[in-house]
Amino acid sequence: MGRKAREKLGVRAQERAEPDEFALVTRLRAGDEEAFAVLVSRYHGSLLRFAMSFVSERSAAEEVVQETWLGVIRGLSSFEGRSSLKTWIFRILANRAKTRGKREARSIPFSSLKDPQSESDYEPAVDPSRFTSRGSWADPPQLWTNAAPEELLQGQETMDLIQRAIEELPPNQRAVVTLHDVEGVEPEEICNILEISETNQRVLLHRGRSRLRRALEQHFTKK
Amino acid sequence: MLSCKELTELATDYLEQDLPWSKRLRVQLHLWMCRHCRRYLDQMRKVIGLLRRLPTEPAPPDLVEELLPQFREARDKQA
Numbered sequence: 001m002g003r004k005a006r007e008k009l010g011v012r013a014q015e016r017a018e019p020d021e022f023a024l025v026t027r028l029r030a031g032d033e034e035a036f037a038v039l040v041s042r043y044h045g046s047l048l049r050f051a052m053s054f055v056s057e058r059s060a061a062e063e064v065v066q067e068t069w070l071g072v073i074r075g076l077s078s079f080e081g082r083s084s085l086k087t088w089i090f091r092i093l094a095n096r097a098k099t100r101g102k103r104e105a106r107s108i109p110f111s112s113l114k115d116p117q118s119e120s121d122y123e124p125a126v127d128p129s130r131f132t133s134r135g136s137w138a139d140p141p142q143l144w145t146n147a148a149p150e151e152l153l154q155g156q157e158t159m160d161l162i163q164r165a166i167e168e169l170p171p172n173q174r175a176v177v178t179l180h181d182v183e184g185v186e187p188e189e190i191c192n193i194l195e196i197s198e199t200n201q202r203v204l205l206h207r208g209r210s211r212l213r214r215a216l217e218q219h220f221t222k223k
Numbered sequence: 224m225l226s227c228k229e230l231t232e233l234a235t236d237y238l239e240q241d242l243p244w245s246k247r248l249r250v251q252l253h254l255w256m257c258r259h260c261r262r263y264l265d266q267m268r269k270v271i272g273l274l275r276r277l278p279t280e281p282a283p284p285d286l287v288e289e290l291l292p293q294f295r296e297a298r299d300k301q302a
Contacts, residue, residue: 031298037287037290045281069290075298088261119280140259141266164271181274187239206235212270 010104010105021085028076041071042084046183047093052167054097068093080114087189090179094193125210144220158216165215172196175210225253230260234267 027035046066051061071092079088084221130139166174175194179203185193190201225233236242237250240265254261 029301031294031301033291033294036291036294037299040287041282044286045279048280064275073290073293076297077301124228125234126228128228131226131228131238135228135260137227137257140227140260143262144266144269158273159277162270163277166274168295177274181271182277184275202236202239202241205239206232209235209267209270210231216270216273217266 003016007221023080035116038074039085043089046086047089050090050178051097051170053178054094055100064097066091067096067100071096083189084194086183087193090183090185090193092108094175094195114180125206126214127202141217144154144216161216161219162212165212168215169208169211173204173211176201176204177212178206180207185186199211225249227253227257227260227263230257231263234264238264238267238271269275 005018016096024035024038028039047065048061049065051068055061055064073090076187077090079085083091130137130213132138166177169177172194176190176196179190180187180195187198187201190196191198194201196204230250233246235241237247237273240247242259244252
């Protein structure tokens with residue numbers, strides 16, 4: 001791909017994108033079926049996981065992902081590279097999922113969190129009863145395991161536990177944690193995908209992670 | 224001085240290096256003196272580490288075949 005074409009696809013996206021993304025986009029636009037197979041195998045699992053933030057049923061999530069792929073196919077020729085390919089695809093999914101939510105008269109609470117730091121919406125990272133009146137730990141965090149903690153933390157049981165804890169997060173926290181910590185999407189791209197402010201993104205990430213820490217704490221210390 | 228309770232609310236901004244330097248310094252000073260908060264932050268790091276290692280489900284083997292007719296149709300329209 002020449003310099004002009006690269007510029008057209010956007011330098012910023014190039015910096016963040018998968019190393020072979022420009023080559024992949026070029027091949028996709030040329031109708032290369034192998035490139036399409038690479039695209040599907042690279043992102044399908046991530047899309048399915050992200051879709052589960054919006055719909056609780058797996059079959060519904062699979063349908064949203066299927067619709068997303070059709071949207072990707074239709075939109076490839078107009079992809080301008082203003083974001084990375086991954087962000088663009090995630091954005092298509094978020095839009096499909098929101099449309100689906102409206103159709104099914106369910107509201108997806110991404111913009112419902114207008115002022116996450118207002119008093120009525122306050123969600124502390126740690127139960128306030130665990131602190132003294134001066135804000136010091138009265139009931140401090142305990143060691144999660146006594147024996148071979150690293151091994152235990154890397155085990156299948158722990159992975160299953162965190163997976164279940166993610167499933168129990170409120171949808172907006174789940175979406176942000178999934179994009180930021182599981183998929184490694186940049187914060188500004190998350191705001192773009194979910195159409196939320198930077199402040200909301202940070203608050204949701206913090207609350208989501210805090211809930212997950214509490215879930216692991218309950219398991220490992222039986223509090 | 225920053226309280227432990229305040230530190231737990233700054234944990235994500237601290238780990239993401241989103242704090243202004245003066246606040247970051249206050250967090251670091253607190254961590255230097257408070258082993259409970261060091262443990263708290265370590266637990267947050269463990270959560271993030273686990274999230275990064277979550278396995279991704281592979282695409283169903285027949286999915287590409289199912290989507291290819293639409294891909295070809297779009298390609299032919301484009302041509």
